[in-house]
Structures are given as structure tokens and as C-alpha cells.
Amino acid sequence: MVQPLSHQPETPSQTAGPYVHIGLMPTYAGNPGYYDEEIGVSPVAEGAQGQVIEIVGSVYDGTGWALRDALIESWQADSAGLFPGQDGADPAVSGHCRFAADAVTGEFTLRTVKPGPVPSRYGRAFAPHISLWIVARGINIGLQTRIYFEDEDNEGDPLLSRIEQRPRVNTLIAKKIGDGRYRFDIRLQG
Amino acid sequence: MTDLGPLIPRDREMHPEPYWPDYKTSVARSPHQPLLSLESGPSEETGPTFGHSRFGALDNNLILNWTKGAAPAVGERILMHGRVLDENNRPVPNTLVEIWQANAGGRYRHKKDTYLAPLDPNFGGCGRTLTDENGYYQFLTIRPGAYPWPNRGNDWRPMHIHVSVFGHSFGQRLITQMYFEGDPLIPLCPIAATIRNRSQLDRLVAPLDMARSRRLDFLAYKFDIVLRGRRQTMFENKLEGM
Numbered sequence: 001m002v003q004p005l006s007h008q009p010e011t012p013s014q015t016a017g018p019y020v021h022i023g024l025m026p027t028y029a030g031n032p033g034y035y036d037e038e039i040g041v042s043p044v045a046e047g048a049q050g051q052v053i054e055i056v057g058s059v060y061d062g063t064g065w066a067l068r069d070a071l072i073e074s075w076q077a078d079s080a081g082l083f084p085g086q087d088g089a090d091p092a093v094s095g096h097c098r099f100a101a102d103a104v105t106g107e108f109t110l111r112t113v114k115p116g117p118v119p120s121r122y123g124r125a126f127a128p129h130i131s132l133w134i135v136a137r138g139i140n141i142g143l144q145t146r147i148y149f150e151d152e153d154n155e156g157d158p159l160l161s162r163i164e165q166r167p168r169v170n171t172l173i174a175k176k177i178g179d180g181r182y183r184f185d186i187r188l189q190g
Numbered sequence: 191m192t193d194l195g196p197l198i199p200r201d202r203e204m205h206p207e208p209y210w211p212d213y214k215t216s217v218a219r220s221p222h223q224p225l226l227s228l229e230s231g232p233s234e235e236t237g238p239t240f241g242h243s244r245f246g247a248l249d250n251n252l253i254l255n256w257t258k259g260a261a262p263a264v265g266e267r268i269l270m271h272g273r274v275l276d277e278n279n280r281p282v283p284n285t286l287v288e289i290w291q292a293n294a295g296g297r298y299r300h301k302k303d304t305y306l307a308p309l310d311p312n313f314g315g316c317g318r319t320l321t322d323e324n325g326y327y328q329f330l331t332i333r334p335g336a337y338p339w340p341n342r343g344n345d346w347r348p349m350h351i352h353v354s355v356f357g358h359s360f361g362q363r364l365i366t367q368m369y370f371e372g373d374p375l376i377p378l379c380p381i382a383a384t385i386r387n388r389s390q391l392d393r394l395v396a397p398l399d400m401a402r403s404r405r406l407d408f409l410a411y412k413f414d415i416v417l418r419g420r421r422q423t424m425f426e427n428k429l430e431g432m
């Protein structure tokens with residue numbers, strides 16, 4: 001025998017299930033008035049610095065069907081690349097948003113400001129990106145991904161440059177569809 | 191700001207199988223491509239914080255919060271309590287814990303839930319709270335009923351409460367479910383079975399905690415939650431103050 005490690009494993013995940021919205025987005029779920037102020041209503045407040053952008057997209061399952069029940073959270077830096085809580089960060093950027101696929105069309109919309117490049121621990125900065133976390137019925141552990149932007153310099157990004165296959169890199173880059181508008185589709189398989 | 195080091199990589203063996211044919215919805219929704227593995231950076235090591243000011247006095251009381259205190263929900267009254275810790279056994283203070291659940295008959299207040307059991311006019315089914323400075327949290331609620339769901343021929347969910355936790359880093363984000371000690375439906379549930387590591391599944395089963403129950407009022411169940419830790423090391427990072 002050996003001494004036990006003091007480390008303990010993480011609690012296992014379980015699916016958020018079909019009714020996740022009643023817990024996390026009660027107004028969206030049709031139960032308004034539950035809380036005075038809900039969590040993650042907008043990642044930015046009036047007066048946030050930087051370019052206002054809108055990202056639309058859908059989450060597709062392996063059959064090509066857009067999920068109607070996905071819940072997504074985003075987390076991002078401000079336009080200078082600083083996260084809320086860091087010295088000098090924009091006080092009008094909370095950085096966190098909760099949004100859902102539309103129950104009819106399956107399309108989501110995220111309105112925010114474009115984040116700046118984020119310094120990494122080892123030198124090369126991360127290109128501007130928004131982190132996403134996706135949960136739904138049938139997803140047993142929340143899925144993490146990132147939105148990059150096709151009109152930014154993504155060349156030296158430490159994450160993208162680790163991916164060998166160019167087609168996979170492209171799945172992480174939002175397409176520009178208008179002034180300040182982007183499309184970012186998420187495919188759970190393929 | 192002190193660099194606490196990268197997050198400890200998630201050990202996927204401790205988590206459910208993403209692809210689990212007995213849970214049919216997972217078949218078309220589990221990733222097919224291999225996951226990308228990356229050491230955590232600022233995007234994963236930072237995370238949102240929520241001030242006390244936004245929370246109402248009844249936010250963590252599901253017996254009363256739907257009616258704003260006017261009338262109590264139907265069901266067995268329970269206290270759900272525990273601590274949020276990290277893998278290094280450090281408490282995670284001031285972090286948001288949110289829960290949602292079915293009512294005592296097994297019915298959710300959700301337009302898609304058409305189960306035969308009636309809605310309870312006095313029960314909404316969700317609550318939230320912040321952990322205290324030692325990582326403790328508690329909810330007063332009713333024990334949710336088991337409910338059937340369309341999957342295989344005759345599948346029932348064991349009694350469970352859905353739990354969402356933030357931690358201090360976006361990379362710690364976790365949603366899980368709390369089950370109840372002694373529920374015979376746990377071993378029959380294809381969603382519980384997605385966790386193949388038996389001792390890990392046991393960690394989702396809350397024991398009856400008579401020491402914390404209150405006579406003539408409620409029973410208590412204890413549910414501790416462990417989030418990812420940070421690989422703090424004195425060889426790569428300066429200690430605070432140096």
C-alpha cells in the first residue's frame with residue numbers, strides 16, 4: 001500500500017435534460033417573475049467599449065437537425081482582452097451570457113462586443129474569441145468550444161495552430177455575414 | 191494577481207460516456223470527432239461572478255419561492271445541503287449553485303412536460319444560492335417524484351434534483367444531478383448508467399442526514415460537489431508576495 005493522495009476526483013456530470021430552461025432561464029421557459037434579476041441576460045451593459053457584434057447560428061445533431069432545446073453560455077474578454085475582475089477591465093462588460101436555441105427555428109443569437117486578443121501564459125496571444133459551453137438533453141457532459149472570427153488575424157493562435165486538419169480549424173471560425181454580423185454553426189458530429 | 195496555474199485536466203474516465211445507446215438521445219448528440227486537448231488559459235481560468243445583491247431572500251427556498259411566501263408546496267419537506275470543493279479539497283466560496291426539479295408528483299413546470307401528474311400551483315421548481323465563505327450551500331425544497339420518460343419500453347427517472355455550479359473558472363462549469371439514498375430506480379436508469387465508474391455514480395447519491403434534519407419539520411440530504419482544481423506549483427509560479 002501507499003499513502004493516499006489528498007486529491008479527490010471531480011463530481012461526474014449528468015445531462016442537463018429537456019427542462020434545463022426552467023432552472024437556468026425561467027423567463028425563457030415561460031415562468032417569468034421568478035427572480036428579480038436573472039443570470040446572464042447580457043454580456044455587456046450600456047457604454048461597453050468596442051465594436052457591437054451579433055452572432056447567429058444553430059446547433060446541429062448528427063442527423064442535420066437543429067436542436068431546439070440547446071442552452072448555451074458564453075464567456076469572453078472585453079475589447080482590450082481583459083476578463084471581468086482583472087485590473088483595468090471594462091466595468092460595462094460582465095462577459096457572461098446565457099442564450100437558447102429558438103424553440104421554433106433552432107437559431108440562437110448572441111449580442112455582445114468583439115473581444116480583444118488575450119495574452120497566454122507562454123507568450124503568443126490568443127486571437128479574439130468567445131468561449132462557449134453547450135448543454136442539452138442527450139449531452140452527458142457540457143461541450144466546450146470557441147468562436148473565432150474570420151476577419152481577425154488567427155494565424156498565431158495557440159489553440160488553432162495545434163489543429164492539424166484545416167477543415168476542423170474552419171469549424172471554429174465565425175463567417176462574416178454583414179456589418180458586425182457573423183454566423184457560427186455548431187455541429188455535434190462531423 | 192497570483193497565477194494559480196492551469197486547471198487540472200478533466201479526467202474523462204470519471205464522467206459519463208457521451209455516446210450511450212441505451213440513452214437514445216445521446217446517439218445523435220455525442221461528438222464523433224476526437225476532443226481537442228489544450229492547457230487551460232485565461233478563457234478557462236477566469237469566470238463570471240455574481241454579487242449578493244441580486245439574490246432574493248426566498249431564492250433558495252423552493253417550498254415558498256414560487257408563491258413569494260404565500261403558500262407552501264406539496265410534498266415531503268427536505269433540506270438539501272453540502273459544500274462545493276475543488277479537487278485539492280479547497281472550499282469554493284461565493285459561487286453560484288442553481289437547482290431545478292420536478293414536483294412531488296414527478297411533473298415539471300415546463301410546457302413540454304405532459305406527464306399525468308398534476309402541477310402544484312404552489313411549486314415552481316427552481317432555486318439558486320451562493321456558497322458561503324466556507325463553500326457551504328443549502329436549499330429548502332420538497333422531494334421530487336420519480337417520473338416516466340419516453341426512451342426504451344418503460345424507463346423511469348429516479349428521484350433527482352438537477353444541479354448547476356459555476357466555480358471560479360469557466361473551465362469548472364458543471365451540471366449534474368443529485369439522487370437519493372435507497373432509491374431502487376437508480377440501478378435501472380440509463381442516464382445514471384452513462385457513468386460507468388460505480389464509485390463515481392455513488393458520489394451523486396445523497397445520504398439521508400438525520401443530524402441536519404429538523405424534528406417535526408424536514409429531513410436533510412447531504413450533497414457535496416467537487417469541481418476541477420488548479421495545478422498550483424511553487425516551481426513554475428511565484429508564490430504570493432515574492
Ligand SMILES: [Fe+3]
Pocket residue numbers: 017292347350352
Ligand atoms: Fe429531470
